Amino acid sequence: MNLVINGNSMELGDEVSSVTMLLEHLGLAEKPLIIEHNQDILQKEHYRQVMLENGDTLEIVHFVGGG
Template sequence: MNLHINGENVEVPGTLASVHDLLRHFGLEEKVVIVEWNQSILEKSAHQDTRLSDGDRIEIVHFVGGG
């Protein structure tokens, strides 16, 4: 499946069905993230139920600590 993630075309396995699966694929499921799916901000509670389709536009923002 081809997704547009953070401004880049990315090929991901077709077995990724939901936004939650996508976050798990990238190792971000335990991180604090903001996800925009096709120009809509998703609540964390919607990650499991939001289905991915070829060509979806995803923006993922996660916070990095530092000092």
């Protein structure tokens, strides 16, 4: 399966089927993030239900504090 994450194309195994699994795969499971899936912002509670398909685009950002 091919996903476009933050503008970068990424090839992933089909077992990475949900947003939660993708975050685990990327080592971001416990990180505070905001995620947009195909231009739709996701509520945290829905990460588990949202299924990924070939060609999906995701934007993943994390808040930082420095300034």
